[in-house]
Amino acid sequence: MAQITKNTDEQFPEDILFEIVSRLPAKSVGRFTTVSKSWYAFIRSPAFIARHLNRSIARNVVGDSSLYLLCMSKPFDEHKTCTLLCDNMISFDEVYDVELPIDFQSITCRLVGSCNGLVCLTDNHCDFHGRIIYVWNPLLRKFKFISTTCCCKRLYKKFTEVSVGFWYDGAKNDYKLIRIMYFEKVDFAGCDKEQYHVEVYSLNSGYWRKIDDAKLPGIIKCSHPAFVDGALIWRAGYSLESEIDTDFILSFDTRSELFQRMEFPDFQEYHSTQEVPYLVVYKGCLAFFVAPDCGAIGSDDWSIWVMKEFGVVESWVKEYSEETPQKAMWPLGFTQNNEILIDTTHGGIIAFNFETKQIRILQIYGYNLFWINYTESLVFLEKRSSLKGNRTCITHEKATG
Template sequence: MAQITKKTDKHFPEDILFEVVSRLPSKSVGRFTTVSKSWYAFIRSPAFIASHLNRSIARNVDDDSLHCLLDVPTTLDEHKTCTVLCDNTVSVDEVYEVELPMDFESKTCRLVGSYNGLVCLTDDGYGYGRIIYVWNPLLRKFKCIIGTSCCCNRLYKEFTKVIVGFWYDVVKNDYKLIRIMFFGNEGFSGYDKEQSHVEVYSLNTGYWRKINDAKLPGIIICSHQPAFIDGALIWRALYSPVSEIDEDFIVSFDTRSELFRRMEFPDFREYHSTQEVPYLLVYKGCLAFYVAPDCGDEGSEVWSIWVMKEFGVIESWIKEYNEETQQPALWPIGFNKNNEILIDTSDEGIIAFNFETKQSRILELYCYKNCWINYIESRVFLEEKLITGKWKFIGRKSYIH
């Protein structure tokens, strides 16, 4: 437990003070940092931050009114304002706005993921995956992580595709990044990924390390923002066009064993056309995917949800829902806490649809050139300094199997 000076302890026993303050909302806790130097150190201590975060997560689970979404603009020509939204069963209300404190050379950004109140972003232009930001919107603090590996400087432009993932390592209490870089050999199509380079970054150590011999030959990872299930980052993938194999499948990266794995989709095209794309999502803690007709398709509209009941077991895929509707959809944003799927439509903006009750509601919000993600406020602290990713050649072999 964090140590508090005798002056701070004069009227309140240390353990009682710890219990009381760690139960308060994040903004209230922030005000107490100005009480004294001892209070500032107390609230900044790792023990307090961990306790406050765990209780914030518990409150978020128990109280619908505390569930938040973060609305992040992906095109930054006009503004850099993010909005924290409170999502409940009745409405989605704006709580407050916060400016993105970092600059993006391309004036576009890509949302990678969010864990424990930290949001990961990268430039969506040339700097994609080369300049990565980890940001705490509540504290207005961020780290800028610049890749300095041999592949990120001299050869970076030659990589035809870069994929970034972000997660929290519970065992080591560490926030980590993975960067997968596909390389097109001279004389081959840019989509023929004969070479790949995979590296992992630890915020605790400040080092990038290469995962030796990781190969994803002939594969295109299509989804930028991965799903995260059971310690694995998961993307939708395709074979390269030159392979003459046209089928979707799943690539997962186990963050504990650092192994890649391929998994198959079920035969959903029995119910949908070959043009429809499966969007990977997380539904009630399980890997799921959503399929709907393209916005311009004519005829009957069918929204389907398939769920993998046991992660990694292909036979456990089931078609959970198959709903006929007249509402065209652009793409799914994800599921909210109430297990409603948030869908960006062409006409009405964002709607929330509950497959169990068959009820939908219009949120009167639009997601054009924006991205939403589940978000929880936290006091997880980030030093205000530039972090230049150092290079360290350590690691283990990892293959897709």
């Protein structure tokens, strides 16, 4: 390859080279930036990065898995390692084991979301959640710190609760964040806009923008949103202390930037205070997983409800309901085999198949476990001179996997 690249323009037309290199693994392509200045500019161009990403996504669709388990080490370990495990239908293969190049005030972190090879993390502590945010590319060992404006710092003193979401805006080729701040106790029946604050961050511009006409119908009651049909989706209610039967689904359409309230189906077990609903994505549809409260005595039934047509309450269907031998702490997501990964009260991970009733006990351990859609990408190689208020850090840990 080194001999070919001495006279790349003479031996290979750029369009042919573009097609060849865009089909190679991201890890290999990233190393080619050291070949020469022309290769450096070629690979860092937004057009090439976009084409390479599209090809990587296409490969995942036709067979390669895009489902990964992100395992963080215990917070007080000497080295803050992060292991990325790929679901290959039989087992989970380690892809990376790198040192997390990010410091959080509370030592632990919380997943905001992931897309196109980028993972968004925030501090786990209530005082810093949504205020300390990093967007990280594990493959390239690069991250961006999302700055907080002076105005937002003042708002943090005013509001008590914060929720954050992360997504990719394909129309503008931009990565965005939403930050929702509000009081813990709000009367949403007569709520005025002074009781909450909604803003959107653009990675391209590097700025937070307030959504002045945002109408927030309730308080978000889960930290990590699901993403379906271009919408971020949370479980919500009128207050953090409300009974479970007052809960509803809050969606934020990332295209129109409007909030919408959707209802859960009317089903008996949901009204039991022993049951806890978790929103998940099942075969591309919005779904929720109902598991017995890990500390409750009573039913051990787990069930899955699926919204077959997004936004249509009448399309809720109860797919499965089974009694299981272990109580669930929380579900992580669905594997390629449609098994649901569950973090149990015993600290281990199990994979349960609702169709075959089989359980697999996985030898996977970690302090923070996050189930993500992940595609190796070169995002962050391109220059973004307009990124104001951010800092970019490149770490040099030895790559593995």
